[in-house]
Amino acid sequence: MRPPGLRAIGICFAYDDVDVLHEIDAELRACAITAIVGANGTGKSTLMEIMAGTRTPRAGRVERSEEIALVVQRTAIVDTLPLSVRDIVAMGTWGREARGRSRRELRVAVDDALERVGIARLARRSIHEVSGGQRQRALIAQALARFSGPGGILLLDEPSAGLDADSRDGIRAILAEEAAKGRAIGWVTHDHEDVAWADEVIDLTRKCRRGAEAA
Numbered sequence: 001m002r003p004p005g006l007r008a009i010g011i012c013f014a015y016d017d018v019d020v021l022h023e024i025d026a027e028l029r030a031c032a033i034t035a036i037v038g039a040n041g042t043g044k045s046t047l048m049e050i051m052a053g054t055r056t057p058r059a060g061r062v063e064r065s066e067e068i069a070l071v072v073q074r075t076a077i078v079d080t081l082p083l084s085v086r087d088i089v090a091m092g093t094w095g096r097e098a099r100g101r102s103r104r105e106l107r108v109a110v111d112d113a114l115e116r117v118g119i120a121r122l123a124r125r126s127i128h129e130v131s132g133g134q135r136q137r138a139l140i141a142q143a144l145a146r147f148s149g150p151g152g153i154l155l156l157d158e159p160s161a162g163l164d165a166d167s168r169d170g171i172r173a174i175l176a177e178e179a180a181k182g183r184a185i186g187w188v189t190h191d192h193e194d195v196a197w198a199d200e201v202i203d204l205t206r207k208c209r210r211g212a213e214a215a
Helices: 044-052 085-093 103-116 132-146 165-180 192-197
Strands: 004-015 018-029 032-037 059-064 068-071 153-157 184-188 200-203 208-210
Touching: 004 044, 004 184, 018 032, 018 044, 018 184, 032 044, 032 165, 032 192, 044 068, 044 153, 044 184, 068 132, 085 103, 085 132, 103 132, 132 153, 132 165, 153 165, 165 184, 165 192
Parallel strands: 032 184, 032 200, 068 153, 153 184
Antiparallel strands: 004 018, 004 059, 200 208
């Protein structure tokens, strides 16, 4: 049994006093890709944000044993901010120098992340000039650049939304590589191929979890 990198216990969250999530238990295990699925309105993105620590549950708790990188759905960036694609990816390394990574190592991490998601040629392009899919790749690269070694927790909220089939295959391959490094990966998706491909599934519609060992 793979050890859990993250455990959510008894999670409740309400909008306007109505629970979207009620007594949800979930685990993300190291070396595994876990798809988080469910009908619209079942709280997939909300659970992801609670797991990441960017949203506070009404009740319950989240136990994390590793550092977290979060990839949100395409986010708005203020038009007046003069940010390049590389700048966006480099944000994933902010605050990391104190943990033993030199400036050169940080540059290499950013270069490698850009290359892996296929947008190295766009590094100097303004983030405001690239397509929505390319912006999404930049956000994925930002998360990849954050990790300096094995382990860690990678959370992604519909990272393949709006991407073509080849790009979706590429994202799956990257996630498999990250899982092989010992990361626990949680992945909100509506894609049936993603669900079939994942190691484990958290289904918020049925409030149950199917593990790879039960498949």
